[in-house]
Amino acid sequence: MTSGGKVRKLGVEEEFQLVDLDTRRLVSRAEDILAALPPDIYVAEMQRFVVESNSSVFSDLSGLRDNLLKNRRTLSATAERFGVGVAAAGTMPLSIPADLQVTETPRYRRMLADYQLLAREQLICGTQVHVDVVDRDEAVRVARRLEPWIPLLLALSCSSPYWSDGSDTGYASARTLVWQRWPTAGPAAPVSSAAEYDALIEQLVASGVITDPGMVYFDIRPSAHLNTLELRICDSCSSVETIAAIAGLFRALVVREAELLAAGLPPIASMQAPMVRAAIWQAARSGMEGELIDPLTGRPRRASDLLLELTEALRPQLEESGDYALICDLVHHALRIGSSASRQRRVMRRRGLLTDVVDLMVAETAGQPSAALLPLEGGSMLLGYRRLDRDELPASGSPAYDEAIDERGEPRPLYADVLGAVDRIGPVSLRRMQYAVEREQGRQGVTFRATGSPRANVFPLDLIPRVVTAEVWQELADGLGQRAKALNAFLRDIYGAQQIIGDRILPPELLDRAPGFRSIGRMPRWQTVRNHISGFDLVNTGPGEFSVLEDNLRVPSGIGYAMANRAMMDQFGADVPHPGELLSTESIPQLIVDTLRAAAPPGADGDPHVVLVSSGSTDSAWFEHTMIAERAGMPLLGTDDLVARDGCIYWRKRGKERRIDVIYLRMEEDMLLTSSDGEGNRLRQGIVDAIGSGNLSLVNALGNGVADDKAIYAFVPAMIEYYLGEKPLLPQIPTWLCAERDQRDFVLANLDQLVVKPIDGFGGTGITIGPSATEQELDARRAELLANPERFIAQEVLKLSTHPTFDGEGLHPHHMDLRVFIHLRAQGEDIESLIVPGALTRVAPAGSLIVNSSRGGGGKDTWILHH
Known part of the structure; x- marks a missing residue:
C-alpha cells in the first residue's frame, strides 16, 4: 500500500532471446521482427538477437500475469512468421557469437568499443520488475533494506544453466556471473537519500567508467525514468507464473519495508555487503533446488522452505493487495515444476540433446504447457504410467515388461515400500535430493x-x-x-x-x-x-x-x-x-x-x-x-x-x-x-x-x-x-550373420523389424533400430548391407x-x-x-x-x- 492507502502499481520489462527454428541457434533478427510489432510495447536491446517487451501498469497481479502472457504470445506469433522462436531464458545453449550483431545505435556502438569483451559476451537476458514508490527518497532507502531478500527472488527466476557453447556451467544462473562483471552491477547503492544517490551517479559518469545513468546496473535501484523501485537481479524466465510470483512478492516486500521505514523501525533483515554478494552467488549456483542463505540467520536453509516462510510472513501485505491466494498458488506451482534451470537440465538428461532445451524454452515462453508442467494424476508420482484393464492392452500384445509396475499401473510387491516412500517424498523433495546428488557427484x-x-x-x-x-x-x-x-x-x-x-x-x-x-x-x-x-x-x-x-x-x-x-x-x-x-x-x-x-x-x-x-x-x-x-x-x-x-x-x-x-x-x-x-x-x-x-x-x-x-x-x-x-x-x-547370403537376404527383407549392428561397434554407435528408423536411415543401411554385408549382424528387437x-x-x-x-x-x-x-x-x-x-x-x- 502507498501512504494514501492505494495499492501500489507494478509492471514488468522482459528480455527475450531470438532463435532460428531450424538450427535452434541465436539469430540477429530483432530489427525485422520489431518492424512488425507495436513500438510502445516492444523495443530493441544492445544485442540484435534480443527483443524487450514492456507490460502495461497494473494494480492487480492477475491482470499483470494475463498481460505478460498476451505480449509473449504476440511476440512469439510474429517471430514465427520469420522462422524465429522466442525464448525467455537468461542464456541459451546454442549460438555462434561471431555471427551475432550489436544494434546499430551510437550508444550501443560506443558500449561495444568501450567495454569490448563485456559487450561481446552479453549473451544474456533478464527481467525487471517495477513497483510504485512515494518518491525517490523512499526508493533509495527501501532498496537497501530489501537486499537480503533479493537472492531468493533470483533463485526463483534462475534459467541459465548452459552457456552459449552448450556447456553446463554448473550454475542455475550463469547470467548472474556474467552480469556482475559490469562496473556498476551488484548490490544497491550504499546511500540513504535520493540526493546522495544522484551525486553518486554523477560521479560515476564523470569518472568516464560509464557514459550515462542508464548504465547503472544495481540489482535493485530507483528507476532512471519512472517513479518506481526497480528489481533487476532476475533472469528472464519462461514461466509467466513464476514471473508473476516474483512480481507479487517483490511488491509485498516493498510495501512491508516502506511501512517499517515510515514507522521508524529497522528492517526485518540486515546483511553486510559481502554477505549480500555471497547470498547472490549462492542463489545463482543453486537456484530453488539447493540451499540459500537465510536472511534472518545467515545460515544455509532449503530454498523451498525460505520461499514458503517468506510467503506466509508477507501475508498481511499480500492480503491487502488481494494477492495472497494467487501468490500461494503461484509459489506452490513454482516449487512443483522447479526452476527453469532445473527443467532444462531434466530435458537434457532425457535424450542428451541441447535442441530439446531450446524447444522447451520456446514452447514454455509461448505459453504452451510442456511435459514438465503436466498435473500429477491423483497426487501419484506415477505420472508416466496409466492403469490398463487387460482388455485395453495393445493389439500387438503386452507392452514392455516393467520390473516395478504391473499391467494395471500398481507397484509390484517387491517395490511397494520403495514406491510408497517415493510418493510420500514427492517431486519437490526428490528434485532437491537429485540436486544434492549431482553436486556431490561434481x-x-x-x-x-x-x-x-x-x-x-x-x-x-x-x-x-x-x-x-x-x-x-x-x-x-x-x-x-x-x-x-x-x-x-x-x-x-x-x-x-x-x-x-x-x-x-x-x-x-x-x-x-x-x-x-x-x-x-x-x-x-x-x-x-x-x-x-x-x-x-x-x-x-x-x-x-x-x-x-x-x-x-x-x-x-x-x-x-x-x-x-x-x-x-x-x-x-x-x-x-x-x-x-x-x-x-x-x-x-x-x-x-x-x-x-x-x-x-x-x-x-x-x-x-x-x-x-x-x-x-x-x-x-x-x-x-x-x-x-x-x-x-x-x-x-x-x-x-x-x-x-x-x-x-x-x-x-x-x-x-x-x-x-x-x-x-x-x-x-x-x-x-x-x-x-x-x-x-x-x-x-x-x-x-x-x-x-x-x-x-x-x-x-x-x-x-x-x-x-x-x-x-x-x-x-x-x-x-x-x-x-x-x-x-x-x-x-537370436542373431543373423549378414556375411551369410541367405541370412543377409532375410535381414534385408525384414530390415524394418530388426536391429542391425556393426560387428565391431561399441558405445551404441552405428546401430539401426528398424521399427524406429526413418526411410532414409533404412535405405542407407540397406546400401551398406549390400556393399559390405560381412561388417554387420542383425538381431530381434x-x-x-x-x-x-x-x-x-x-x-x-x-x-x-x-x-x-x-x-x-x-x-x-x-x-x-x-x-x-x-x-x-x-x-x-x-x-x-x-x-x-x-x-x-x-x-x-x-x-x-x-x-
Missing part, C-alpha cells in the same frame, strides 16, 4: 564423457533403485560364470590349436572377418586365464527372464560407477526403504586386487606388484580409473610412467624403479602398444618381451577383442557345449524391461539393461568364477532403446538382495 568427479561431448558431465543417477532378488542373482552367477569360462576356453583355443575351427563348430572365415583377432594375441602360452574380468550386458524381458545382449572382454568398465551409485544412495537416499538386506559393494576393490594377484606371471615373486595403467584424464571412464586405483591401493600410471628393459616392465617414481608383475589395463591395446615409455621407446616390443619371458601379465589379455565381436557372439552357445559339455544356462538374442525413472516431476518408464561382472581365477588347471557383488544398471534416455552411457544415458543403484 565434487567427487563422478563423470562420464558421452560420445561427441567436448567435456565430461556428471553420470546421471536416478533415485529409484532397481531390485534384483537373491534367486535371480544366483541364476546370473551360474549362467555368466559358465559363459565366461567358455569364452576363456575359446580365446585360449583360437590363439592356439584352433580346434573349434578344425571340428567345424566355427567357420574359418569368421576369423578373417573379425577385427579383434590379432596376431599378438597368440602369446603368452602359459596364461591359463585370458578374460580375468569380464562384463556382460543383459536385458530383462519378463519376470526373472534375463538374456545376454553383449560380451565385454577387452576393457569392461562400469563397476566404479556402480560403487559410486551405492555411495550416493546411502548418503542421500536414506528415506527410500530397502526391501531386505543388500549385498554390500565395499569388498569390490579388494576383489579386484585379489584377481589381479591371481593373474601373476610365472616370473613374479611371492608378492606380485600390480598397477593400473590408464590413458589418462581424457578417457571417458577416468573417474572409475582413479576411484579403483585409490580404493584398491594400486598405483595409477600412464604409459610414460613405464620403462621397458631386459624383458621386464618397470615403473619409475622419483628416480626409483620397481618391477611390475601385473598391469590392470584400462585403455585400448592399440593405444598401449603404440605409446612410448618414459624413455621415449615404443612400448610394443617391451610389452611383448615381458609377456613372452613370463614376467608380465595383462588384465585382460591382448587380442581379447575377438570375443567381443558380435558375429562371434552368435556362436557362444555352441562354445559352451563344445568346451564345457554343458547346455547354456542363460539365453542370448527386444522389449527391454522398463523401470520407473524420475524426470523431475513424476515417474516415467525408461528402458534399461544390466552390466554384471565376472572374475576368473586359475586354481591349478581348474578355473574358478566369481560374480562381483555389485552391478551397473544403465538407463536409456526417454523413448530410446539404447542404454549405453556413451549415448547420454544414466544409471540406477542396483539393490541385490541376500538370501
